[in-house]
Amino acid sequence: MSNSRRPHYRTSPPAKLNLFLEILGRREDGFHELDTVMVAIDWRDELQLQTKSEPGITLDVDWLPSRAAVAVQLGVASDDALLHVPTDESNLVYRALNLITQTSGYTGGWTVRLSKRIPSGAGMGGASSDAAAALRLAAVALADLDSGLARELTNDKLRELAACLGSDVPFFLGDLPSNPGGDVAAVVAAGSPGSLARALGRGEKLIFYQLSTPHCFIVVYPAIALSTAAVYGRAKVTDHPRCGLDVINAFVHPHPNINAEILYNALTPPACGLSPPIGEAIQCLRELERPTHLLGRHLPHCQMTGSGSACFIWLTPDGSPADDGCRLTGVDEALLATIRERLPGGALVQTVATCPAAPKIHIE
Numbered sequence: 001m002s003n004s005r006r007p008h009y010r011t012s013p014p015a016k017l018n019l020f021l022e023i024l025g026r027r028e029d030g031f032h033e034l035d036t037v038m039v040a041i042d043w044r045d046e047l048q049l050q051t052k053s054e055p056g057i058t059l060d061v062d063w064l065p066s067r068a069a070v071a072v073q074l075g076v077a078s079d080d081a082l083l084h085v086p087t088d089e090s091n092l093v094y095r096a097l098n099l100i101t102q103t104s105g106y107t108g109g110w111t112v113r114l115s116k117r118i119p120s121g122a123g124m125g126g127a128s129s130d131a132a133a134a135l136r137l138a139a140v141a142l143a144d145l146d147s148g149l150a151r152e153l154t155n156d157k158l159r160e161l162a163a164c165l166g167s168d169v170p171f172f173l174g175d176l177p178s179n180p181g182g183d184v185a186a187v188v189a190a191g192s193p194g195s196l197a198r199a200l201g202r203g204e205k206l207i208f209y210q211l212s213t214p215h216c217f218i219v220v221y222p223a224i225a226l227s228t229a230a231v232y233g234r235a236k237v238t239d240h241p242r243c244g245l246d247v248i249n250a251f252v253h254p255h256p257n258i259n260a261e262i263l264y265n266a267l268t269p270p271a272c273g274l275s276p277p278i279g280e281a282i283q284c285l286r287e288l289e290r291p292t293h294l295l296g297r298h299l300p301h302c303q304m305t306g307s308g309s310a311c312f313i314w315l316t317p318d319g320s321p322a323d324d325g326c327r328l329t330g331v332d333e334a335l336l337a338t339i340r341e342r343l344p345g346g347a348l349v350q351t352v353a354t355c356p357a358a359p360k361i362h363i364e
């Protein structure tokens with residue numbers, strides 16, 4: 001089959017927010033034992049791949065709507081390190097495709113286009129989500145090319161490969177059924193609309209919960225990229241760990257008057273120690289007056305996600321769907337403009353809603 005006639009496999013990897021993160025201990029392998037609760041949100045990259053007869057990976061990366069437009073919003077030059085995304089084997093998509101190629105015995109190669117919207121070093125899981133999407137797309141593409149190639153690519157194997165790529169990667173495979181029989185088709189099954197997961201261990205032991213209603217947030221990326229390893233390196237292990245179940249109950253069974261403290265992240269103090277503007281951003285969000293149209297909705301539900309630097313406001317702690325299908329209407333832009341004005345320096349500010357961790361795969 002000529003390369004030009006091969007199908008394109010496409011999906012839109014979502015970002016994630018950690019609604020809760022506690023550090024339970026330091027492990028022998030240098031990682032930390034975690035109790036964390038994550039939701040996927042519809043701040044998305046775009047990933048498309050095609051098989052090709054020649055071995056090797058051709059990876060093109062760009063920013064949406066354009067590198068220049070993102071640079072202007074961030075208040076940086078277009079060649080700033082904040083916008084650097086590798087196109088070699090240090091890109092997690094590249095590494096995911098190498099693992100799929102080695103595991104399946106596929107002798108061809110891949111042509112890949114990655115379009116970024118999820119900022120790097122934000123604690124939003126951008127690279128991890130892209131890697132999980134690459135595993136899913138490649139598994140479906142090889143099953144279509146030659147079912148024998150996909151025999152090894154069971155959901156359990158994909159989960160194993162995901163855990164090798166990074167602690168956040170398994171979450172973005174979604175709530176995959178275990179299928180020792182090697183039914184790759186289950187890989188395509190996207191999660192339920194708006195799923196929430198508790199992650200234990202390094203982050204690879206996942207329990208998914210069904211959300212009865214989507215939740216929406218304002219997410220702020222304050223143009224600061226933090227190294228996850230550096231933040232963990234400064235983190236402390238507590239003798240009195242909090243538990244992730246409270247925040248799960250608050251999201252699965254929302255009710256009015258939820259305590260703002262429920263959004264807890266043990267990595268916030270070390271991240272703020274590394275970069276004080278993160279603490280200033282959280283404080284700025286907490287001090288926002290409650291806009292009149294958000295009557296009854298509390299804005300102090302703010303926290304940093306993952307190892308930072310992005311922070312978020314939970315807009316629907318009482319579970320009432322925000323206007324216009326979980327998006328704020330009208331005043332939305334005014335509120336976002338207020339936040340942009342209040343933040344020193346450039347930032348990306350966006351309203352988002354919960355979505356499936358493993359998005360739909362399109363074949364064209």
Ligand SMILES: C[C@](O)(CO)[C@H](O)COP(=O)(O)OP(=O)(O)OC[C@H]1O[C@@H](n2ccc(N)nc2=O)[C@H](O)[C@@H]1O
Nearest residue numbers: 030031032034128166167168202203228229232306307
């Ligand atoms: C902060 C979170 O994003 C919360 O979901 C994750 O724990 C980090 O997931 P990730 O970015 O995929 O992290 P990895 O790429 O696996 O690890 C990067 C570095 O973070 C530290 N790390 C990560 C996960 C973990 N449970 N303990 C750690 O100490 C380690 O220094 C590791 O070398």
Ligand SMILES: Nc1ncnc2c1ncn2[C@@H]1O[C@H](COP(=O)(O)OP(=O)(O)OP(=O)(O)O)[C@@H](O)[C@H]1O
Nearest residue numbers: 090091092120121122123124125126127128130306
């Ligand atoms: N697909 C990718 N997209 C963006 N960056 C990538 C990708 N693959 C590798 N990287 C490199 O990884 C670094 C971290 O990217 P990112 O922060 O998105 O990773 P993550 O660990 O998934 O997310 P988090 O911010 O939650 O730690 C980037 O600065 C970049 O150098």
